[in-house]
Amino acid sequence: MGKDQQPSDTRERFIQAATRLFSERGFYGASMDQIAREVGLTKQAMIHHFGTKEKLYGAVLEDISERLMDELAKQGKETPVTFPESIQQIFRYTRKNPLESRVLMRELLDNRSRTNRAGRWYLKPFLDRLNGALKETGAWHKASDADIAARVYQLLGAISYFEVSTATLEAMYSSEQVKSMTEAYPELLAQLADLPPGG
């Protein structure tokens, strides 16, 4: 937020560790002491940087949101890309950064109960950007904003859910099966992303 926001390295390391622990155990399950010790500093050092646990968590979300935006920006820089490609890229990104998917998913779950005080929803710009991309796509020019948002959300849902549940899948099915599912998934996503709107 305000301030100069120099990464300060230490701050960055706290955010990294917090991302890991929040992703594994959730907001309530991860303790400040744990996170700080992961970095090799004390809980109070962390409090010095972030103030409260809530604010630390906010910093983590902000960080994730930025990375997702960067990913999309990076993509569009050279070649104009299609919407399905964007979706596949997000999928690949979440595969490479599973921790962030988990934090995001948890945020959606916790959001309702934790006081949504700031009212600031860190992911909104990212979603708006995807919505815009879909709107530019052939059959979607005339689609309503709601239809567009629904499709985008469905795709993100499928992506997050897949990533998040991989561990469970592996416990239920053979790891070969999981592997072939994982490989087949981008194509499935692309199919769905290409599906024209409405019934």
Place this chain on the structure above:
Amino acid sequence: MGKDQQPSDTRERFIQAATRLFSERGFYGASMDQIAREVGLTKQAMIHHFGTKEKLYGAVLEDISERLMDELAKQGKETPVTFPESIQQIFRYTRKNPLESRVLMRELLDNRSRTNRAGRWYLKPFLDRLNGALKETGAWHKASDADIAARVYQLLGAISYFEVSTATLEAMYSSEQVKSMTEAYPELLAQLADLPPGG
């Protein structure tokens, strides 16, 4: 599990309260004291019935799994139903029972970190049943188990994710938009469920 498993009413009430609080705050966020006070009894009374927090949680999962199976069984009783109809029914069910969706989603998230000791995965029969239903569908007869599981998982993912994130959606978009998205969603699901396998 073992024992006679008489519902015992009190036990049932504990499970109900636990479902609510686990869905709102997750495994770590919900305290035994909170849950018990919700029922109007003491934490120790609850411990008497369930032993530990983990076991209480297990009972909650077991309960949810049973309800989902019942829902599918109820459906198939009179008319043979199509796979898309099953999916839509699950969607309607999760809409009516949002707490359970949330608990399920959280379970997927927590599963990895919490010692998956029992190795018992309460949802497996439910998933197997859906997989079976899809296999009976036209173009899916020859599809691989992995492809089938992938499709089922994608659909369940889209359903859970949608339900779970409704609160967040409402914070981001107008509630009218959310409403129309919600109404459009079953058709989207049916479309996806009808989509033939492979690329």
Place this chain on the structure above:
DNA sequence: ATTATTCCCTACCATTTGGTAAGAGGTCAA
């Protein structure tokens, strides 16, 4: 040289956590 600021520490603290110990009151069988 001195002040202010940043970063991090030790020392606490009240509260809450999951869980144990021991027993009270009731029901039911022998």
Place this chain on the structure above:
DNA sequence: TTGACCTCTTACCAAATGGTAGGGAATAAT
């Protein structure tokens, strides 16, 4: 009537929780 459960209670407990208070060392600004 005795004794064995079952259900639920009060009384504890050690450990962990998020957070405060205050200071020490280094760096930067004056």
